[in-house]
Amino acid sequence: xxxxxxxxxxxxxxxxxxxxxxxxxxxxxxxxxxxxxxxxxxxxxxxxxxxxxxxxxxxxxxxxxxxxxxxxxxxxxxxxxxxxxxxxxxxxxxxxxxxxxxxxxxxxxxxxxxxxxxxxxxxxxxxxxxxxxxxxxxxxxxxxxxxxxxxxxxxxxxxxxxxxxxxxxxxxxxxxxxxxxxxxxxxxxxxxxxxxxxxxxxxxxxxxxxxxxxxxxxxxxxxxxxxxxxx
Numbered sequence: 001x002x003x004x005x006x007x008x009x010x011x012x013x014x015x016x017x018x019x020x021x022x023x024x025x026x027x028x029x030x031x032x033x034x035x036x037x038x039x040x041x042x043x044x045x046x047x048x049x050x051x052x053x054x055x056x057x058x059x060x061x062x063x064x065x066x067x068x069x070x071x072x073x074x075x076x077x078x079x080x081x082x083x084x085x086x087x088x089x090x091x092x093x094x095x096x097x098x099x100x101x102x103x104x105x106x107x108x109x110x111x112x113x114x115x116x117x118x119x120x121x122x123x124x125x126x127x128x129x130x131x132x133x134x135x136x137x138x139x140x141x142x143x144x145x146x147x148x149x150x151x152x153x154x155x156x157x158x159x160x161x162x163x164x165x166x167x168x169x170x171x172x173x174x175x176x177x178x179x180x181x182x183x184x185x186x187x188x189x190x191x192x193x194x195x196x197x198x199x200x201x202x203x204x205x206x207x208x209x210x211x212x213x214x215x216x217x218x219x220x221x222x223x224x225x226x227x228x229x230x231x
């Protein structure tokens with residue numbers, strides 16, 4: 001990555017944005033930009049900048065952050081939450097994933113789940129809470145990963161502002177490139193608080209799936225996966 005920019009741009013967010021644009025990369029809400037943040041010191045500076053902006057938001061909402069002990073530290077808490085928790089998939093690199101060869105030549109369907117996932121809609125930044133199932137049909141050339149690593153990868157993808165349809169595609173692309181399976185299936189069922197909490201205040205949830213490889217060409221395999229997922 002390019003060295004830190006000069007002091008001509010005091011805002012760290014502007015420096016990060018300039019690096020991304022110079023590299024010809026996009027920085028949509030669901031993109032990871034960790035490679036463009038120059039270490040822990042710059043992340044801390046970004047947190048400080050965001051804290052100041054969040055304080056301005058509270059001021060604009062006419063919330064007393066001086067005498068109200070409940071909101072005195074809210075701006076800092078929200079900044080930390082966005083950067084290091086609910087949106088960490090944007091600002092932190094992918095967790096380390098140890099891969100090992102398919103020495104036993106496994107070629108039977110494996111299903112991982114349900115994995116609890118948490119995200120936020122990129123329209124209102126309201127929570128998305130759901131359950132995820134991953135079906136893998138390994139090949140002799142597949143790379144295998146530990147069970148817990150599926151959860152960590154899913155959490156990393158989901159921990160950024162998303163829409164559900166794009167989230168499962170991102171996860172499928174990443175798993176397919178890492179595992180190189182003969183088939184991959186993903187089902188995500190989630191509640192969207194942008195509809196629970198606001199708007200129509202509806203209690204419905206959304207389920208969508210994505211199928212790759214043998215899950216597309218073999219209807220019996222797809223049927224087996226979906227039946228096992230639905231119990």
